[in-house]
Amino acid sequence: MKQLTRSRNNRKLAGVIGGISEKFNINANLARVIFVIALIPTGFFPLVLIYLLLIFVLPNEV
Incomplete structure (x- = not known):
């Protein structure tokens, strides 16, 4: 399974x-x-915060 x-x-x-x-x-x-x-509908904040968090948590593709 792909990471x-x-x-x-x-x-x-x-x-x-x-x-x-x-x-x-x-x-x-x-x-x-x-x-x-x-x-x-989410008011921008929750999804933008999750997106920014994923930028730092997810590794770059090799």
Whole structure:
């Protein structure tokens, strides 16, 4: 099973969503759209905080 890492090839900011999309074999653009849509009802703060945390926790793809 593939480990969750930040993507080196499929990145827009830090590669977090690209890495998640590669792990779960979904389209990265679809995952990004879902993330942006989910930002609105959550009030930005929780998802942005999780994203920033994952930047520092997830290792880069080898």
